[in-house]
Amino acid sequence: MIDLPTLWFLFVGALLGGYAVLDGFDLGVGVLHLFSKTDEQRRIFLNAIGPVWDGNEVWLVTGGGALFAAFPDVYATVFSGFYIPMILLLVGLIFRAVAIEFRSKQPGAGWRRAWDRSFSVASVASSLLMGIALGNVIWGIPIGPDGEFSGSTLTLLNPYALLTGATTVALFAMHGAIYLVLKTEGDVQRMVKGWVNHAIIVFVIGYTTTTMATLIYRPEMTALIRAHPLLFALPVATMLAVANVPRSMHHGRHGRAFISSSAAVLGLFALVGVGMFPTLVCAADQARSLTIYNASSSPATLMIMLIIALVGIPLVLGYTISIYWIFRGKVKLDSMSY
């Protein structure tokens, strides 16, 4: 029987994994934004994510809330320990949000260029910072006897974290490019398809390097898979999903390519989860690592939140699927567009 902390490990993982899949593509659109040439192309891109980016970001807000509620010590240690990167992430998320909303409000070229740059830089920075944070949680951070982070901001800029950061940017760029292929047609679509190829190559380099680095320097990440050989299916499935992205693109099956890249994002995130379990934050001194048992809320709270989640999640999935269904198909610009 699965215990409550494990269940909440899965729930928080599902919320943040859902965030990575969903906001991942609109962050990726931001990463690619400056590669487009004309105002019309940029408007098409913004309107491709216009109706959904805000809902996508809610997965982060709710994931953060669930982390706060289920594992308050992780939330406290990581958010205060990663102070400067967290503040910069917030700045990135603010600029992304307002850039999308503000850009279309004035026709001037200077105005639009400024918001195009804000949107793109903020998207790259947000993706990079989230990747760096994840990398540090895997790599291990110095934690003192009081459970507080005992390093500095520079501690966080280690090579492994920078590698996961860069890989995250490439992954989101690939994911975003495929989303744009789905939402565009004609010349714009041809241009975007070219980007997919480049993004796949950069991502695969990052993915392979990160995997090698993890296997060499953090071999404990494979312990759970060694103990439960069935879990070996997960890295294999993830690799197949990645490989299926260029294959589907080649055959013109864009929907399948997007499903494959979504599966790749989820698979990679799940691999991190499987590697870490039951740890949530690795400490340099392993005895001080924050786990789902020493950092969780009381069983009563986890139970109450389980009920909240069981009521809420079907509703959330219902809205999300309906909204994506209603806004399916290619982008058409009209008077209410960005």
Place this chain on the structure above:
Amino acid sequence: MDVELLSRLQFALTIGFHYIYPPLSIGLGVLLVAMEGTYLVTKAPVYQQMTRFFVRVFGLTFAIGVATGIVMEFEFGTNWATYSRFVGDVFGSALAAEGIFAFFLESGFLALLLFGWDKVGPRLHFLSTILVCLGAHFSAIWIIVANSWMQTPAGYHLVTDAAGRTRAEITDFWALVFNPSSVDRLLHTVVAAWSAGAFFVLSIAAYYLLKRRHEVFAQATMRIGLALAVVAALASLVTGDLSAKGVAKQQPEKFAAMEGVMEASGPAAVHVLGWVDEANRRVVGLEIPGLLSWMVTGDAAAPIPGVKAFPAKDLPPLNLTFQGFHLMVAIGVGLIALAVIGVALLPGGRLFRTTWLLRVFIVSVLGPQLANQLGWMTAEVGRQPWIVYKLMRTADGLSRVVTAPEVLFSLVLFTAIYLLLFVLFLYLLDQKIAHGPLDDDLPADARHRA
């Protein structure tokens, strides 16, 4: 400057700026339901135009609300980590519920509200408007529950672990949700948000009337706005009274500071206005003896515990709490008067020709905004020196590893960004208002040119 002061300033700045927007979303949400509903029933073209115009404004305020809202959630962890460890078990659940029940609803259907005009039929669009409005209200519920728990904690017990760290854990979820102050404070906050929305649209409509532009649109907007304004302004008085009585019972130190009650015991006066001499523990100003005792208990001679009855280390900043409360009440009374006069002058459309009153309505948008800020300042400053009333002091809730230079850096950064956002918000809002309701916003058969 020390970490505590800087972190408090940063929280005050970020929440104060954020709180310009959610009340507009809540208040405009109600108005959009009224406008679109009226259109569906009457089919009068002006209501469709009104809905579409204010949906665009709503989109702008909502975007800034979302962008600045995520800062609030993160800040509990970044700047108030010790507090987060202490309350996570209780407070975190309310935040998570807000995400699951409110934000997904709001953001999902906002997409249909903003972009769904041609994607779904009029009824489904109207349903989206209702759901966005409901989502905005749900989000108020959960955040007020969380905040009220910090004012009047209930449904928890304190648990100390093997390492000697103490935290609050839930014992009774419904006692937590319906803690002694949550219902009163929720009602007061929500009706105040309706005021913010109502006077916001009144201000825009009054401006058009004064400029003799879009007069049909502006008159119809005035009527809808006034209907909500009168209800909201009067309800603010009633719910404010309930809240204040609650504070008198549950947080007597805050109540004493709000009302400027100084003597340890004895009948208390209402100060119409005044200045608190904190050092000498006295209030200079205009007072009505015994009125406060009568308002709280129904007996003008009943004793109300004053500032001197409490140890100095448990008292909030007195004058700030007093002035915040008194200014809020004064503005609230002014808004009631304005709304009532507006309604009284509606018959025959006298209101639309009364130039001085239209001018007052133009600036009235600031009233609820100021009152909302002042009310929250009273509630939060008045709770000091506690972050969770009687359980944890604000100074003990800080992040232990964050340094003053780091907080100074983020404070300067947020100040600069928020100033920029505010200027841009005002500029874009001004542009939207100058642009006015569009001909395209009318139903196809009611447009002036094809």
